[in-house]
Amino acid sequence: MxxxxxxxxxxxxxxxxxxxxxxxxxxxxxxxxxxxxxxxxxxxxxxxxxxxxxxGQGQVWHQDYDPYDPFTLQDAHGKLPEKADTENLVPVLITQGSIYPQGRMLSIQIKGIPTDQSLLELPTAALDTSSNALPALIGKRMANAAKLKQGDQVLIRWRDKNGTYDAREILIAQIFDSNVPNIDNGQV
Structure with a gap:
């Protein structure tokens, strides 16, 4: 006291x-x-x-993939294991590529994802188009960097499994807005 x-x-x-x-x-x-x-x-x-x-609820990486070495993307692909729970997995094929908007070249990552997936918020249903061009999703940041808008067609180039360059026109089917820059910056 x-x-x-x-x-x-x-x-x-x-x-x-x-x-x-x-x-x-x-x-x-x-x-x-x-x-x-x-x-x-x-x-x-x-x-x-x-x-x-x-x-989602985690990631399963191919045994040949090293996230700190971008050169491992070329060989780090394969089929899902037989025991994989395909209802709770979404396979994503990742490869390096380039796009050529308005005569410029941008280095990108090309991600292939099933259109019927429902685990991730990506609007992959927009990829179900019947046009001749290959449909693609890009984020708002990527659209600003490449100066692309929905409905634009752009040339994309990548290496196939044999190391040969392949190219094709893609159609920007949808531009999404997300707070996650990892799925937006430099990705198609």
Whole structure:
């Protein structure tokens, strides 16, 4: 009890300086708590969006794939294992390629995904078109970088399994908007 009375007497006796310290420290603590809550909210939203748009409930990588070596993409492909749960898996074939919008060249990753998948938020149903061109989805960031819009046709080039270059016209079937840049930047 003596320490409480002594502390109260010191607070009241110090005057304006003490109340300024209390106000500044209180304001600083409120800002720190707000900032930590904001950052935690962003992290949680990024985690949720990545699961919905890119990962699903996890990823199964080919044994020859090394995420830190882009040259392994050429040989890291194969069939799903027989024991794989195909209802909860979406196979995605990834290869390197280039597109040529308006005479420019952009390096991209080409991702092949089934049109009837429902595990990821990607609007793959838009790929079910009956046109002669190969339909493709791109994100809003990729559309801005390549200066493409829905309905545009653009030349795409990739290497086939034998290492030979192949090219074909693609039709931009849909441009989607997502908060996950990993499925948007430089990907068709």
């Amino acid at each position: 003596l320490t409480f009375r002594l502390a109260l007497k010191n607070l009241l006796g110090a005057g304006m300086r003490t109340w300024l310290n209390v106000a500044v420290l209180s304001f600083a603590y409120v800002i720190i708590i707000f900032y930590n809550g904001l950052i935690d909210g962003w992290n949680e939203q990024a985690r949720r969006d990545s699961i919905q748009w890119e990962y």
